[in-house]
Structures are given as structure tokens and as C-alpha cells.
Amino acid sequence: MNKDEARRKVSEIAGEHFRRGDPVGWFEALYQQSAGDASWIPWADMQPNPMLVEWFEREKIKSGGKSAVVIGCGLGDDAEYLAAMGYQVTAFDIAPSAVDWCKQRYPQTRVNYQVADLFTLSPNWLFDLVVEIYTVQALPTVFRERAITSLSRLVETGGYLLAIGRYANSPDEQDLMPWPLTREELDGYTRAGLNEIQVEVFHDQQTPPVRRFRALYRRST
Numbered sequence: 001m002n003k004d005e006a007r008r009k010v011s012e013i014a015g016e017h018f019r020r021g022d023p024v025g026w027f028e029a030l031y032q033q034s035a036g037d038a039s040w041i042p043w044a045d046m047q048p049n050p051m052l053v054e055w056f057e058r059e060k061i062k063s064g065g066k067s068a069v070v071i072g073c074g075l076g077d078d079a080e081y082l083a084a085m086g087y088q089v090t091a092f093d094i095a096p097s098a099v100d101w102c103k104q105r106y107p108q109t110r111v112n113y114q115v116a117d118l119f120t121l122s123p124n125w126l127f128d129l130v131v132e133i134y135t136v137q138a139l140p141t142v143f144r145e146r147a148i149t150s151l152s153r154l155v156e157t158g159g160y161l162l163a164i165g166r167y168a169n170s171p172d173e174q175d176l177m178p179w180p181l182t183r184e185e186l187d188g189y190t191r192a193g194l195n196e197i198q199v200e201v202f203h204d205q206q207t208p209p210v211r212r213f214r215a216l217y218r219r220s221t
């Protein structure tokens, strides 16, 4: 299946779930129906996200054995990258089939893979680095402020949150899934008590290019 066919399949499966009033159940359904064929999963590039890697290389980040968490980890490439960079990594996803898939792909992994829902996280979970890539943008807009608040709580004092996704200049550009985030939505991280360090907006290398953001926040108190 090519990416366009995979996106059409996602719209079909997600659409059925939305009509039933279940806006998150489609993730597990998609992973299950793919039966281990990654070409069904439009976001599965089977490599760490290039904007994450570029950021690490540019900022010359040293993990120092610190803790990190990957939100909505999908097939695990970003979590494995952070583990290879020396972090103690937890990675979670709401879809049990995605978590099983990660464990099958990486049987020797040092990553602590968990099934968890970002809306009901343990208050004991605190991390030096929180990485959110493409999960908030896959949620309908009505859930976003709550999602952003919930994952901001995972940031330890002095820790960072790095968010990467599609960027919309205005809500008019949010009609097609995956719904890009607006600046107003991104400001949810500061409303949740984090300090904005940097928000970069740029076009990526895809054809046609897609407008993306990479945003870094810190919890200072």
C-alpha cells in the first residue's frame, strides 16, 4: 500500500469510529487490521523522525543518562533513537497492538514500552525530556487543550518538552486530517505552566512541502 492509499484507509477506519462517537478507538483498529504490514500505517517511516534527529545534532544534546518519555510511540523508532542517545526511555501508546509491535521489532530493547492513555496518566510519571510527535495533531481539536495539559504534567522541574507536528496558520487550514495545530493551540503548553524556549515553523522536504513546527518548552518551577 502506498502512503495515499494508507491515508485513505485511515480516513475510512477513523470515519467509522467517529460516527460511532469513538474518536480514539481507530488507532488500535488500524494497527490490528494492518496485521503487521507497516505500509498500512501512514506515519510509520521505520526510522527516527528527521526533525528530532536534526534537533539533537544541532543542539549537541547530551542525555547524561536522564529520563525521557515518548508520547503515542507508534512503532518505536523515536523511542529507540532516544535510548541509543543514552536516555532511560519510557514509551507509551494507547494501542496495545502498537506496543506489541514495538516489542517484536526490538526484542532486546532497553525502552520501557507501556500501554497507556495520555488522558489518564499516573501522577508519579515525571521525565527530564518529554517528546510528542504527531499525536496531538491526530486528535480532534476539542481534545487538544486537555491532551496538552496532561502531557505537560509529565515534565520534571528543570525538564524539557519537545513537540513536533504540522502547523496551521489559521483554523481554516484544519479541515483535513491529520489536523495541523495552530499557534493558539500550541500556546496550551504555556497555559499549562511550561515556558516557551523556541517555536520553529518551516516547510519540510516532502513534495509538496508540508508546513511543520518544532517547539521546545521547559518547566522552570
Ligand SMILES: C[S@@+](CC[C@H](N)C(=O)[O-])C[C@H]1O[C@@H](n2cnc3c(N)ncnc32)[C@H](O)[C@@H]1O
Residues within 6 Å of the ligand: 024, 027, 028, 043, 044, 045, 049, 071, 072, 073, 074, 075, 092, 093, 094, 095, 098, 116, 117, 118, 119, 133, 134, 135, 138
Ligand atoms: C499519528 S500517530 C504518531 C505515532 C508516532 N508518534 C510517530 O510519529 O510515528 C499517533 C499515535 O498516538 C497514539 N495515541 C492516540 N491517542 C492516544 C492517547 N490518548 N494516549 C496515548 N497514545 C495515543 C496512537 O495509537 C498512535 O500510535
